[in-house]
Amino acid sequence: MGQYHLHIILVLLSFIANLGLGSVALTIDHRHRLNRSFALLTFALAFWALMKLIIVFSSTDEGALIFTRIGGLAWCFLPALYMPIVYALIRKPATGIHRYVPWAFAAVSSGLFVCMWIPGLMITDMRLERWGYTDMPGWVFSLVFQPYLIGSFVYMIVELVLFSARAGSRDQRMTGLLVLVGLLIPLVGGGITNMVLPSLDIYVFEMALPLSTVNVLIIAYAGTRYRLLSIRVDYVSREIIASIDEALVVIDVDGRVGIANPAALELLGRERSGVVGEHINDFLEGQRFDDDFKKNVGAKKSHSWRITLAREAGEGIEAEVKASELRNDRGALVGYVLVGKKRTA
Numbered sequence: 001m002g003q004y005h006l007h008i009i010l011v012l013l014s015f016i017a018n019l020g021l022g023s024v025a026l027t028i029d030h031r032h033r034l035n036r037s038f039a040l041l042t043f044a045l046a047f048w049a050l051m052k053l054i055i056v057f058s059s060t061d062e063g064a065l066i067f068t069r070i071g072g073l074a075w076c077f078l079p080a081l082y083m084p085i086v087y088a089l090i091r092k093p094a095t096g097i098h099r100y101v102p103w104a105f106a107a108v109s110s111g112l113f114v115c116m117w118i119p120g121l122m123i124t125d126m127r128l129e130r131w132g133y134t135d136m137p138g139w140v141f142s143l144v145f146q147p148y149l150i151g152s153f154v155y156m157i158v159e160l161v162l163f164s165a166r167a168g169s170r171d172q173r174m175t176g177l178l179v180l181v182g183l184l185i186p187l188v189g190g191g192i193t194n195m196v197l198p199s200l201d202i203y204v205f206e207m208a209l210p211l212s213t214v215n216v217l218i219i220a221y222a223g224t225r226y227r228l229l230s231i232r233v234d235y236v237s238r239e240i241i242a243s244i245d246e247a248l249v250v251i252d253v254d255g256r257v258g259i260a261n262p263a264a265l266e267l268l269g270r271e272r273s274g275v276v277g278e279h280i281n282d283f284l285e286g287q288r289f290d291d292d293f294k295k296n297v298g299a300k301k302s303h304s305w306r307i308t309l310a311r312e313a314g315e316g317i318e319a320e321v322k323a324s325e326l327r328n329d330r331g332a333l334v335g336y337v338l339v340g341k342k343r344t345a
Contacts (some may be wrong), residue, residue, distance in 0.1 A: 007054055007131040015049035018042040021220050031087040037084040042216055044081055048074035048209055056132040064126045064133035072116040075208070076145070079152035081103040082183070085219065086156045089179060090163040108148055115140045153187045166254070170332075175222045179234065182218035186211040244339075247319070250326065252335040255280045255289040267342060269311035280338075285310050297323050297336060306343070318343040 022042035025035045051071030058064040115121040121140040126133050146279055157180055164176035172251050186208055238276075247264035251257050260268075260275045268275060280289045285308040305321040321340030327333055 004131050010210045011049050011052045014209050015046050017213050018046035021216055034088040037088055041081040044074040045212055046218060057204055062127045068135050069116045070075040072113055076113040077109040080109040089158055112145055153183055157183055178218055178222040182215040186215050247340050249333055251280050253333060283310055285316050
């Protein structure tokens with residue numbers, strides 16, 4: 001089998017795999033942020049694969065160049081597409097500078113895609129090799145896109161390392177490590193074949209797309225094996241949560257709030273955006289969510305807790321809370337359910 005046919009097979013498999021994975025993710029739960037982000041990434045990779053298939057069968061340099069530029073809509077935005085997935089996996093709070101990082105990535109990616117259409121910036125020319133057309137990088141590709149891609153992936157890898165190091169459960173730690181390994185595969189392999197060697201005027205079979213497909217397969221495995229790392233509303237119906245008169249809060253094993261019903265928001269005197277994603281200790285005065293709390297709940301299966309809540313207005317309010325463990329269908333601890341009400345004299 002020649003390199004030309006191998007190239008076609010790998011690109012075709014990448015197209016089929018990414019299109020299928022994205023469709024399955026949306027079918028499982030299209031409302032879940034991680035599923036939507038994952039599907040968007042896979043559909044972008046499928047689009048990139050489709051453009052590469054058209055490039056393979058192009059008969060002119062001009063035709064190959066046009067579809068390479070169109071395909072840039074996918075690979076220029078790779079960091080911006082990966083970032084929401086990593087942030088969703090590690091449950092990065094959308095506060096401070098972290099709120100603007102995804103938007104900054106999207107802005108840089110948009111600028112690079114515009115440069116794709118300006119001759120000589122991202123691509124100088126097309127070159128016909130044994131496996132089909134390949135593009136020759138311009139100065140923006142070498143001096144801007146490469147550092148941006150490598151730097152963004154290194155940033156995401158560092159975030160995953162920190163998350164895995166402080167993970168409160170084996171499932172979280174393993175998911176973080178799997179996604180980390182997944183990111184390293186296209187970064188190292190694709191970086192060499194698609195960026196480093198072309199910059200040295202050495203052209204080999206490009207592996208960025210197939211290796212990115214391997215990456216999303218690893219993410220899909222981690223998501224299936226460890227339930228996408230987040231507290232899913234699958235465990236408890238949204239309608240039931242909303243209808244409960246008592247305050248109900250679901251936190252993960254690290255203490256981050258995943259779900260808060262209207263009664264809980266009213267008790268805290270806060271908007272949903274100021275509660276979900278924050279640490280439960282931010283709303284407590286004196287008492288702490290710590291290892292002793294986890295031991296008490298684990299030993300008794302449920303634990304009654306008298307606490308003082310810190311309301312947004314500044315005043316504290318006494319409450320009685322019952323805490324129980326939340327486990328997934330494999331029996332692994334994924335968080336805690338807190339149900340409470342205001343204490344009365």
